[in-house]
Amino acid sequence: MIHCVYGDHKLFVGYYCKRILRIPLSVALYGYDLRDNPNWSMFRRAIRLADNIIVNCDFNKNLLAEIAGSELGDRAKVIRHYAPIPVSGPCDKRRILIVGRFAERKGHDLLFQAVSALGADAENVEISAAGFPGPVDVQQLARDLGVEDKVRVFESISDQGLDLLYQRCDIFCLPSKSDGQGVSEGLPVALIEAMAHGKPVIATRLAGIPELVEEILIDEGDVKGLAHALKRLLDDPGLGASCGARNLEIVKARYSKQNVSVLRDLFLETLER
Numbered sequence: 062m063i064h065c066v067y068g069d070h071k072l073f074v075g076y077y078c079k080r081i082l083r084i085p086l087s088v089a090l091y092g093y094d095l096r097d098n099p100n101w102s103m104f105r106r107a108i109r110l111a112d113n114i115i116v117n118c119d120f121n122k123n124l125l126a127e128i129a130g131s132e133l134g135d136r137a138k139v140i141r142h143y144a145p146i147p148v149s150g151p152c153d154k155r156r157i158l159i160v161g162r163f164a165e166r167k168g169h170d171l172l173f174q175a176v177s178a179l180g181a182d183a184e185n186v187e188i189s190a191a192g193f194p195g196p197v198d199v200q201q202l203a204r205d206l207g208v209e210d211k212v213r214v215f216e217s218i219s220d221q222g223l224d225l226l227y228q229r230c231d232i233f234c235l236p237s238k239s240d241g242q243g244v245s246e247g248l249p250v251a252l253i254e255a256m257a258h259g260k261p262v263i264a265t266r267l268a269g270i271p272e273l274v275e276e277i278l279i280d281e282g283d284v285k286g287l288a289h290a291l292k293r294l295l296d297d298p299g300l301g302a303s304c305g306a307r308n309l310e311i312v313k314a315r316y317s318k319q320n321v322s323v324l325r326d327l328f329l330e331t332l333e334r
Contacts, residue, residue: 062087062112068094068104076107087113095124105129115140154187155295158230158260160223160251163195163216166244168236168265173206175236175287182292183211189226191215227258231301232294234263237270238281248273253316256308261301263290275311276304 062085065075072088079086088111098104108114108129114137116122122137157176161167169190176183188211190199203212215222227233233255239245248269255262256273264270266278277293279286294301 064088067091068107069099072107072111073100073103076103076110079110085112086110087115089115089117090121090125091117092121095121095128101128108133111136113138117142154185155232156230157186157188157232157234157291158191158226158255159188159234160191160226160254161235161249162193163190163197163199165197165240166238166246167192167197168238169197169199169202170206171236171238171282171284171287172234173203173208173212174284175291176211177206177208178284178288179292179295182295186211186295188212189215189230191218191223191226193217223254227255227260230255230260231298232263232291233260234287234291235265236263236279236287237265237267239267246270253312256305257312257316259305259309261294261304262308263287263294273311273316275307 063075063078063082065071065086065088068088068090072094075086075088088107094104105128108125109132114125114133116125116137116139118141119139122139125137126133157172159167159169159172163169172188176186176188179186188203188208190203190212192215194216200209200212200214203209203214215226218226233252235249235252235255237246237249246265246268249264252262252264252270252273261277262274263277263279264274265281267281271278277290279290294304
């Protein structure tokens with residue numbers, strides 16, 4: 062059989078194929094086809110020849126009947142769209158978020174290896190990797206490390222979209238490391254943002270990070286330690302809640318908007334000199 066999606070040029074080609082091949086023709090129609098068709102004369106001719114016509118709602122079926130008239134008969138069928146219903150309750154996904162440019166020093170590989178090492182303990186884990194494109198192909202890395210089914214990649218995400226990811230994550234993880242040229246993080250802003258959302262974070266005992274993160278810190282490149290830290294938080298939501306609350310207090314005390322006003326005052330003082 063021939064099946065056409067949309068009742069424009071695709072259906073018109075299907076119409077001629079049916080006339081040549083003498084096989085059944087079906088078409089799925091949508092609002093565009095029934096309101097702004099590029100060729101109404103050809104559309105009516107093709108509809109007359111179609112064996113089955115699929116529409117996605119009763120309104121479109123009635124609209125088609127007005128266009129095709131009595132020639133439509135019973136060939137039009139309503140097949141509705143569907144939306145997957147999320148699983149609720151104890152089987153909900155536990156969401157881990159990593160934010161940063163897709164570069165070696167962010168440690169995406171360490172996170173993926175640690176989740177892979179957890180095996181069945183990470184059955185309900187979902188990783189969101191958000192950031193700007195860089196030298197690391199994060200999606201390919203996930204495939205190579207066997208966690209592709211757990212990883213969702215968000216490239217060049219907006220501030221609003223990133224805020225939603227922070228809100229919905231259970232754990233924020235940024236296992237920073239030095240790259241091949243020996244370049245490491247200073248103090249990643251993403252850690253401050255996650256803590257400002259009251260989230261538990263896992264980070265590396267590296268550069269300026271311990272100035273911000275009191276817990277949970279791992280050694281640079283320690284996949285086993287990272288897996289252990291992830292399991293602690295996955296197994297104990299209460300621990301995550303207490304760490305998140307403490308992180309929020311740290312940000313309020315030392316990394317709030319007030320710091321900007323201090324910088325402004327310092328700048329004005331310099332100008333006065």
